[in-house]
Amino acid sequence: MNPTIKDVAKQANVSIATVSRVLHNLGGYSDKTKQRVNQTIKELKYQPNAIARGLINKRTQTIGVLFPDVSSAFSSDLLYGIDGFVHNRNYSVMVCNTAQDGKRTLKYLQLLREKQVDGIIFIFSSEVLKKEYYDMLESMNIPVVLISSQTDFAKVPYVKVDDYQAAYDAVDYLLTKGHSKIAMISGTKGDPIAGTPRVEGYRKALEAHGIAFESRYLVYGDFLYESGSRAMEVILQEAPEVTAVFAANDEMAIGALSSVTKQGLNVPGDISIMGYDDLRLARMVNPPLTTVRQPLYDIGMIASEKLISMIESGEPAKSQICAHSIVERHTVRAII
Template structure:
């Protein structure tokens, strides 16, 4: 059996209270007994039991993170950032893959509650009422990442999707494009769907370019839907000279569609993506895209969560900066 604090105390001829004091370096013991105890600990290979500690402290030094899809590049970058600061500040992270499935979300929330996590990060995806109530019942800090609390009030960290889409479209316009299509995300997605097409439309109207229905097609952010979206776009609007895709994956799908149809990017078609995931860099040709600082957002989310544990009033929203990173898929045709 692994040695407990009791074993250490016995072996060192002190009380468990003293051992505890030494471990948490509280005052109340002589230098002499400290070294004696430390030696015993070393010899026995004692390590404290965080479970017992958590039971009494009511702190588990653990946070839970809910993702719709852990294996997406988007999520994994975020996770990386979250894990980084969580670890730096002595917390572990439990990952949950919700599949955006309400039932699973509720199950995970129950598990996290039972496991007494100290906080929860909820990534991307609208927050329904039921999970919201569950979250509230847990009475622990929550922060949303890349999504909005919508009817509720919870701290969130995201970029301004509408503005970012506006910038992406403007980027295209300023390169001389006038016939600009859009491969949008899920149509009724109030977070990453609508705002991006709104930004796109706003940019067009601000530059006195009419926005046309057939110039917009809807996908699901995935690669395949980018491919089919592009083909649909050509049917509906054959004269487009540039396209803004609401995700890198869809942009790469568009790239492939172009490749298949023998249209050269960027000479015959300019493409701009959204996310700046790893594939953007690795696409052929390298994809111009708007960059969300995912790693940073993860770090900030964890940081925010942990400071909220100390002082809940320090919760606040963070609008993160985006940038459009220019690579090789949009051509200046002015």
């Protein structure tokens, strides 16, 4: 017969409530008591019953996380932060891949409803929270936090960087290095989250330095490696005078770097390249990529903290804009 929480409490000579508090890291006991309870749990090979816990506190200790692409480096860096925080709070994560166009989103929301998750983290790298999603979330009556997006729905907080300002600062950095012929590889045209704001930041930084915007210097991709490579080929062919390229994410920047190398050119000797995100891949490529850093791990942790606070307190949380920074590596040179 499997040991119960009563068995643990009896052998450890503590109350059932104390065992429960140790299991949930709630405090209110000494380190000696915690060690004794944990040792007893180990000796008895006690396994907490998640279903029983759920009946007591009306929770499953599970959160849903929806990504547009679970295989991307962007998603994995965020998930690392999310999982690190929720694990320490005794929650589990259920990851769903909604696909780039969001065609699976409603299907997965229904699945998360059936699994009775306690809350949801929505990652939108290039999409807004549609009303049809919000309506289903409202019917589920659970808290939601957005990452890398924002919304006018008052009940839904978000955690992100200021995309406009981050792009502005990236281009301003290139300008201070002496570059004036700067091209941009943008994400999806018309994307209101990671597309348009970053393009506006690019244009405003040029304007602030008295440099006219050249439409042929702006090429659109889709945030994937292959589109960055193709966009760089277009820039090299249509605007060979360009001395620097700012890409709207690291994956496209790395694609651009690959194209330059295939053309027999040197980065940064012949052309400088700057990315956006500071993925782990950015420091693994050769040469290591200069980029704008989004603190993705921290963003994942902050979003998780807000969500669990909403779950456990029933109180709303505020949105948060996280600080970005320029990470200098070896793909940008100064022009004398």
